[in-house]
Amino acid sequence: MTFNDSCPPPVLPADAASLAAAIEGSVLLPGEVGYDDERAVWNLNHELTPAVIVVPKSAADVQAAVTFAARQQRPVLVKNTGHQMVGKAQGAVVIATHRMNDITIDAACCTARVGAGVLWSEVIAKAAKVGLAPLNGTNPTVGVVGYTLGGGLSPTLGRSHGYAADHVRSLDVVTADGKRRHVDAESEPDLFWPFAAARATLQWSRPWNSTCFRCLASTPAASTSRVSGWPRCCELGPLGIQARRRR
Incomplete structure (x- = not known):
């Protein structure tokens, strides 16, 4: 999936709730507690504005996030510390991997x-x-x-x-x-x-x-x-x- 000038519509709360029910980790929409923390990156010149952030705890959670993004035709950005980012992830699904830390x-x-x-x-x-x-x-x-x-x-x-x-x-x-x-x-x-x-x-x-x-x-x-x-x-x-x- 690639980033371009077009931006998909916001993720509906009902869709986010359905994804959250299917995974062990967290699902965060803009404005929710934790969203700003999870979208923060090391390089402050690159502010991420994803439609939804998924914080997986397992590979199964990652699968669910990717399937969700494909169903909604959204790009995917995988983020750990954010030292090097590509685009602003506008309208995208950001997968924040920091909980997968075994x-x-x-x-x-x-x-x-x-x-x-x-x-x-x-x-x-x-x-x-x-x-x-x-x-x-x-x-x-x-x-x-x-x-x-x-x-x-x-x-x-x-x-x-x-x-x-x-x-x-x-x-x-x-x-x-x-x-x-x-x-x-x-x-x-x-x-x-x-x-x-x-x-x-x-x-x-x-x-x-x-x-x-x-x-x-x-x-x-x-x-x-x-x-x-x-x-x-x-x-x-x-x-x-x-x-x-x-x-």
Whole structure:
């Protein structure tokens, strides 16, 4: 879905109530408590004016929001922190992912699995406890999924290990038809490669639930960390990132 000069009519309260009854998360219309907080973005030059905001708690909630948008012929904007926005989302359905914030670190497999709303600061803190370091950027308040699928060039590790997007192994996404799909290079190459290799050059209308990227193994010193290895693979699950160290 794309943004243009035309603007769909407001969402009727009855339609919003029907959507709210179908999901675990929240549905907010303009003027309701919480609407302004959820539409706020990091860059104050981009004010969002969506017709409705959905704050999902699960992938099923995302599916319901996308299906709702398609039925009403509205564009969709997926937002976590809003560091980089496209358009004003006028008349659109904004899906705010910050409640999808599960993180699971598997120290034995050197993997991390994170939700669509997780911030880098949260991943860094948990990964460091087991000697892992992801390919994050300079700002810890940036969302993991948006950073990674937008390319993700680490200022400290990017020269040696490339883009974070290059290390994506799989994703769980909700496509524009409202279906949830597990996407990897083998099972869904036509969907996987546009996501994983998009960098900052392509824009996609499919909300995602999780992203996979590689992490580094690190050994903490007195006040610094020494990189001692590079993860072999990363897998993206429904709400997270997975990183695996090279054996």
